[in-house]
Amino acid sequence: MTTILFAVIVLFAALLQTISGFGFALLAMPLATLAFSVAAPGVMGVRIAAPLVAMTGFTLYAVNLLRYRQALQWHAVNRLALAAACGIPLGIWMVATVNETVVKLILARSADPLRP
Numbered sequence: 001m002t003t004i005l006f007a008v009i010v011l012f013a014a015l016l017q018t019i020s021g022f023g024f025a026l027l028a029m030p031l032a033t034l035a036f037s038v039a040a041p042g043v044m045g046v047r048i049a050a051p052l053v054a055m056t057g058f059t060l061y062a063v064n065l066l067r068y069r070q071a072l073q074w075h076a077v078n079r080l081a082l083a084a085a086c087g088i089p090l091g092i093w094m095v096a097t098v099n100e101t102v103v104k105l106i107l108a109r110s111a112d113p114l115r116p
């Protein structure tokens with residue numbers, strides 16, 4: 001059941017990515033974390049959802065990179081790669097050391113920025 005639920009989440013997030021050009025992880029991570037927490041409490045959560053979403057997103061982005069490689073603007077790619085190189089270690093540290101409840105609260109706040 002969890003596999004089917006994750007596949008539906010990935011399909012919906014990929015559809016959002018296709019329509020808007022971004023947003024795969026923004027939608028997939030909170031929904032996958034919630035789905036895994038409900039489907040198997042205490043077993044699955046952020047520590048399982050984060051690598052699954054990352055690997056699924058990597059696959060999606062690799063396919064798009066191959067498809068649109070002629071249209072790449074290398075100056076913009078270099079700036080984004082630098083920002084990612086700075087942010088990825090912080091994300092890995094958070095998943096490895098920060099309490100899962102705190103990570104879920106951060107995800108919830110990022111999903112609803114208008115909430116006071």
